[in-house]
Every structure is written in C-alpha cells, then in structure tokens.
Amino acid sequence: MATSKIIYNGDLRTTSVHLKSGKEIITDAPTDNQGKGEAFSPTDLLATSLGNCMLTIIGIAAKSHGFNIDGTTAEITKVMAENPRRVGEIHVGLQFPANNYTDKEKAIIEKSAKTCPVAYSLHPDIKQEVTFSY
Incomplete structure (x- = not known):
C-alpha cells in the first residue's frame, strides 16, 4: 500500500496526504x-525528519530501558549548499528536560540519536551535527 499521495496545488505549493491517517502536510x-515560504519547504521537511526520527528512536530506547524523555525538544537548522542546490548540513540541538540522566542513559540516548533510520538514509555528504543538552 502506498504511504502518501501528493497534489501539486500550483504556485509552488503541494499538499501531501498520509493515506493511513488522512493527515495533511502543506509545502511551499x-x-x-x-516561493512564498508560508509552510515547510521540501528540504525543511528533510531536515526536520532527522530530528523527528532521532526523538522517536530515543523514545523507543528510553521506554525499553525504563527512563523517560517526555518534554525533550529538537531544534533543527538546515544549511543549504550550492552547485547543485542541496541540503549541505543539518544541525540538531536536542534539549532534554531537567532530569538526572545516568551516564549509561546518556550513552543510550546519544547512540540512539546517531543511529536512527533517517540518519542512516541521508547521503554521507550531508553533514549531521548533533548536540545534546541535559
């Protein structure tokens, strides 16, 4: 089964529909x-997907190891490169809520973040810079 359907709305805008849930994402x-820049661009979504994936995989690891990361945030900065135009760098700043994570839990968090499927799927030329703030 297909994952999504995308409609070109004109004026450099698309609407993507997640077929299982019916949820929509608009891009400009x-x-x-x-473009108008009134919504995520496709490259914004690429960069943002890295942060989403990291938080999801860290959440799975935390759950299976008996600790909590609820309230953790990720701030994403996308850096474009030229010739050809492409994403050159993605900076992910992970900010964990006030919590006393053990050294073992921090190691689990950091390994999980760096081994998420999106991180592995990105071309090796895209620099991934990840910072962890506990």
Whole structure:
C-alpha cells in the first residue's frame, strides 16, 4: 500500500496526504527559491525528519530501558549548499528536560540519536551535527 499521495496545488505549493491517517502536510517553495515560504519547504521537511526520527528512536530506547524523555525538544537548522542546490548540513540541538540522566542513559540516548533510520538514509555528504543538552 502506498504511504502518501501528493497534489501539486500550483504556485509552488503541494499538499501531501498520509493515506493511513488522512493527515495533511502543506509545502511551499522557500522565498530564496521563488516561493512564498508560508509552510515547510521540501528540504525543511528533510531536515526536520532527522530530528523527528532521532526523538522517536530515543523514545523507543528510553521506554525499553525504563527512563523517560517526555518534554525533550529538537531544534533543527538546515544549511543549504550550492552547485547543485542541496541540503549541505543539518544541525540538531536536542534539549532534554531537567532530569538526572545516568551516564549509561546518556550513552543510550546519544547512540540512539546517531543511529536512527533517517540518519542512516541521508547521503554521507550531508553533514549531521548533533548536540545534546541535559
């Protein structure tokens, strides 16, 4: 079964529908590439997916090891490169809630983040910079 269906709405905007849930995501081209920048761009979603994946995989690991990461946030910075135009770097800043994580839990968190499926799926030329703030 297909995962999603995408409709081109015109004026550099698309609507993606997650077929199982019916949830929608709108994208716009960024202002530096002829768009309105009124929504995530496709490359914004690529970069944001890395943070989403990291939090999900850390959450699975935390659950299976008996600790909690509820309230953790990820701030994403996408850095574009040229010739050809592409994502050159993704910076992920993970901020954990006030909690006294053990050294073992921190090791689990950091390994989980760096081994998420999106991290492994990105081209090796895309620099992934991840910081952990506990």
